[in-house]
Amino acid sequence: MIVTQQLAELVAACHWIGAKGWCPATGGNMSVRLDGQTCLISESGQDKGCLEAEHFLRVDILSQRVDDHRRPSAETALHTLIYRRDPLVGAILHTHSVNATVLSLAQAGDSLVLNGYEMQKSLAGVHSHLTPVTVAIFDNDQDIAALAERVAARDKLEGLRHGFLVRGHGLYCWGRDVKEARRHLEGLEFLFQCALQRRLLEAK
Numbered sequence: 292m293i294v295t296q297q298l299a300e301l302v303a304a305c306h307w308i309g310a311k312g313w314c315p316a317t318g319g320n321m322s323v324r325l326d327g328q329t330c331l332i333s334e335s336g337q338d339k340g341c342l343e344a345e346h347f348l349r350v351d352i353l354s355q356r357v358d359d360h361r362r363p364s365a366e367t368a369l370h371t372l373i374y375r376r377d378p379l380v381g382a383i384l385h386t387h388s389v390n391a392t393v394l395s396l397a398q399a400g401d402s403l404v405l406n407g408y409e410m411q412k413s414l415a416g417v418h419s420h421l422t423p424v425t426v427a428i429f430d431n432d433q434d435i436a437a438l439a440e441r442v443a444a445r446d447k448l449e450g451l452r453h454g455f456l457v458r459g460h461g462l463y464c465w466g467r468d469v470k471e472a473r474r475h476l477e478g479l480e481f482l483f484q485c486a487l488q489r490r491l492l493e494a495k
């Protein structure tokens with residue numbers, strides 16, 4: 292029953308993301324954990340703003356095996372990595388917003404630091420606008436397995452929290468359930484917009 296409810300919430304989140312314009316064309320992918328071994332991941336190539344429950348495929352978290360003639364997301368390896376590294380992650384949202392795409396290109400180096408914003412408190416475990424939030428940035432790669440290896444290596448060193456950016460590509464974020472993943476997505480998107488607007492003002 293809980294799984295059915297989580298899937299219904301994920302479908303609703305996909306429609307909300309679509310309405311926000313954060314998954315244009317066929318961009319983005321979304322998933323929800325079923326148990327310790329399996330998750331449901333969106334079918335590759337679909338318009339993610341129009342997904343329904345039947346567009347999610349059951350994937351083995353360890354082997355990435357799928358019992359279906361359809362293809363799960365081309366970025367499945369990133370979802371399964373995130374589920375493997377933290378058993379408390381219950382849902383993952385990957386989006387292609389303009390702000391995440393532009394900011395990840397404009398920001399030099401491998402991190403974006405957000406500080407001084409009350410909305411940092413939309414992220415689990417952050418209780419003050421003075422607690423800096425560091426969002427890791429990874430260079431994009433068409434080899435998703437290679438990208439997943441870089442993400443795993445950095446996670447081992449620093450511990451990734453809430454989400455990360457892929458340069459010129461988009462945002463991955465997660466939560467213990469769909470509701471929390473959605474809150475993290477909305478909070479991070481708000482913070483990205485603030486960071487970008489500030490840069491534009493300061494450039495004048």
Ligand SMILES: CSCCC(=O)C(=O)COP(=O)(O)O
Nearest residue numbers: 317318319320335336364365
């Ligand atoms: C124009 S979308 C390019 C692929 C991508 O980055 C993405 O998020 C969607 O891929 P999927 O296989 O999950 O549809």
Ligand SMILES: [Zn+2]
Nearest residue numbers: 318319460461
């Ligand atoms: Zn993508």
